[in-house]
Amino acid sequence: MGVIRTQDEKGYRDQISTVDNSGKRVWIYPKKPKGKFYNYRKYVSYILLTILFGLPFLSYNGKPLVLLNVLETEFIIFGIYFSPQDFHLFVIAMLIGIIFIALFTVVYGRLFCGWVCPQTIFMEMVFRRIEYWIEGDANAQKRLNKSEWTTGKLWKKILKQSLFILISVLIAHTFLSYIIGIEEVWSIVTDPIGEHLGGFIAMVIFTGMFYGVFSVLREQVCTTICPYGRLQGVLLDEDSLAVTYDFERGEPRGKLVKHRKEKKRDLTDGVHALKQSVSAYPADALKTMFKDLESEPRQGDCVDCGLCVQVCPTGIDIRNGVQLECINCTACMDACDEVMVKIYKPEGLIRIDSYNGVVQKKKSVWTARAAAYSAVLIILIGLESFLFISRSDVETLLLRTPGMTYQTSEDGYISNLYNYQLINKTDMQVDVTFKVEGIDYIVFEPIGNPPTTIKNATTEGAVFIKIPKDKLTERSTKIEVQVYGNGKLIDETETSFLGPIKSSRKIIK
Ligand code: SF4
Ligand code: SF4
Numbered sequence: 001m002g003v004i005r006t007q008d009e010k011g012y013r014d015q016i017s018t019v020d021n022s023g024k025r026v027w028i029y030p031k032k033p034k035g036k037f038y039n040y041r042k043y044v045s046y047i048l049l050t051i052l053f054g055l056p057f058l059s060y061n062g063k064p065l066v067l068l069n070v071l072e073t074e075f076i077i078f079g080i081y082f083s084p085q086d087f088h089l090f091v092i093a094m095l096i097g098i099i100f101i102a103l104f105t106v107v108y109g110r111l112f113c114g115w116v117c118p119q120t121i122f123m124e125m126v127f128r129r130i131e132y133w134i135e136g137d138a139n140a141q142k143r144l145n146k147s148e149w150t151t152g153k154l155w156k157k158i159l160k161q162s163l164f165i166l167i168s169v170l171i172a173h174t175f176l177s178y179i180i181g182i183e184e185v186w187s188i189v190t191d192p193i194g195e196h197l198g199g200f201i202a203m204v205i206f207t208g209m210f211y212g213v214f215s216v217l218r219e220q221v222c223t224t225i226c227p228y229g230r231l232q233g234v235l236l237d238e239d240s241l242a243v244t245y246d247f248e249r250g251e252p253r254g255k256l257v258k259h260r261k262e263k264k265r266d267l268t269d270g271v272h273a274l275k276q277s278v279s280a281y282p283a284d285a286l287k288t289m290f291k292d293l294e295s296e297p298r299q300g301d302c303v304d305c306g307l308c309v310q311v312c313p314t315g316i317d318i319r320n321g322v323q324l325e326c327i328n329c330t331a332c333m334d335a336c337d338e339v340m341v342k343i344y345k346p347e348g349l350i351r352i353d354s355y356n357g358v359v360q361k362k363k364s365v366w367t368a369r370a371a372a373y374s375a376v377l378i379i380l381i382g383l384e385s386f387l388f389i390s391r392s393d394v395e396t397l398l399l400r401t402p403g404m405t406y407q408t409s410e411d412g413y414i415s416n417l418y419n420y421q422l423i424n425k426t427d428m429q430v431d432v433t434f435k436v437e438g439i440d441y442i443v444f445e446p447i448g449n450p451p452t453t454i455k456n457a458t459t460e461g462a463v464f465i466k467i468p469k470d471k472l473t474e475r476s477t478k479i480e481v482q483v484y485g486n487g488k489l490i491d492e493t494e495t496s497f498l499g500p501i502k503s504s505r506k507i508i509k
Pocket of ligand 2: 312326
């Protein structure tokens with residue numbers, strides 16, 4: 001990125017805002033944000049939280065709508081059951097996710113972090129709001145923390161921490177219900193602890209983890225732990241949109257002194273009057289006013305009020321340029337817009353824009369890099385869709401038993417022995433029958449029990465295929481076998497049948 005003029009050119013690059021010179025953590029007390037972007041974020045967070053807490057309760061055909069049981073390798077996504085055999089679909093889905101995030105970041109910067117990421121949603125829209133509600137805004141919180149312990153302070157701290165723990169318990173239960181299902185979680189909650197000791201311990205660990213993240217770690221997750229923030233440096237370019245300070249317009253920054261304020265207001269009124277052809281401001285008076293202003297050193301629109309820094313949940317100064325700590329929460333945009341309105345300046349000194357947007361006043365999000373990522377993304381989505389549509393519930397492998405040739409029986413049949421492998425990708429038992437569609441004289445005789453597959457498992461067995469000798473015209477005959485599961489055609493496979501007649505290959509359909 002290009003050079004951005006700043007009053008603290010070096011300082012912010014030498015250390016992060018949440019660590020002091022001695023290496024100790026600086027606790028961030030962000031001022032409570034307000035404004036239109038904050039309101040939009042609230043609405044987005046209500047929707048996302050409703051989905052997050054509501055999904056585990058939804059079921060389809062008696063199965064949870066979403067289940068990600070990594071312990072028993074059972075996955076249900078929108079009612080569709082996936083087994084470990086669908087691992088390739090997961091790998092491609094993960095690649096799609098990574099490329100989508102890269103593409104999204106190239107174009108829109110780190111907007112995901114501030115608006116959609118569960119860490120930010122819980123931190124800023126749940127835990128932080130509870131804190132504001134109990135302890136007040138940033139300054140009140142600072143004062144409270146510095147004050148002596150009194151009954152009032154004790155009660156506030158107990159109430160806050162109790163609510164934090166309660167919400168952490170709720171998040172832990174929800175998180176676990178995505179893994180083991182809501183019914184299992186309910187059993188852990190209602191049955192005696194001894195019956196689900198493992199589940200209970202998992203709950204306690206997850207609760208502790210979430211409590212630690214939201215009450216202690218906080219912005220450190222975004223600024224030092226999450227790898228996505230680190231990726232910004234390589235993903236963003238000069239056309240990427242991000243929360244950006246318009247340094248062309250804002251610099252040189254400086255306090256708005258009273259006489260300047262008045263002059264500017266006069267000028268604004270004068271121009272307004274001129275536009276409306278009102279003679280309240282004669283041309284001479286306007287000329288003098290312009291001259292006066294011209295003679296003064298140029299001042300940018302930033303009045304250096306520091307509000308954008310005070311509301312920042314990661315404690316940075318966006319005027320130093322795009323930084324990896326910035327989660328694009330847009331709180332500084334709201335704060336600055338409020339100031340701009342008060343000093344009769346257009347909003348958007350801090351806005352969603354690109355470096356080129358600020359310097360060259362042009363926005364071009366569709367760059368060669370974005371086009372390349374999009375092409376890869378479309379190819380991967382196409383591949384994933386094809387594999388998903390052509391995916392069968394039971395995958396069949398039918399191979400002639402190695403080292404065996406054909407056998408002739410007295411009833412005039414030639415038989416070959418086959419080994420089969422059935423990979424059941426569903427969550428139910430499937431009774432399998434083999435058939436060669438339209439040819440009744442081909443007989444399948446399983447050895448032992450008829451082929452049955454249990455849910456999410458691989459079953460192996462052996463089967464004789466028998467064909468009347470007089471129907472065979474070839475030494476090796478290719479046959480296409482249809483596989484029926486619980487009476488429904490579920491798969492097709494191809495194998496070869498050896499007979500006594502020596503000749504070229506032919507396919508029986
Ligand atoms: S809020 Fe706006 S005017 Fe105030 S310091 Fe930040 S950029 Fe400057
Ligand atoms: S700089 Fe602005 S957008 Fe970035 S984290 Fe701070 S307040 Fe949010």
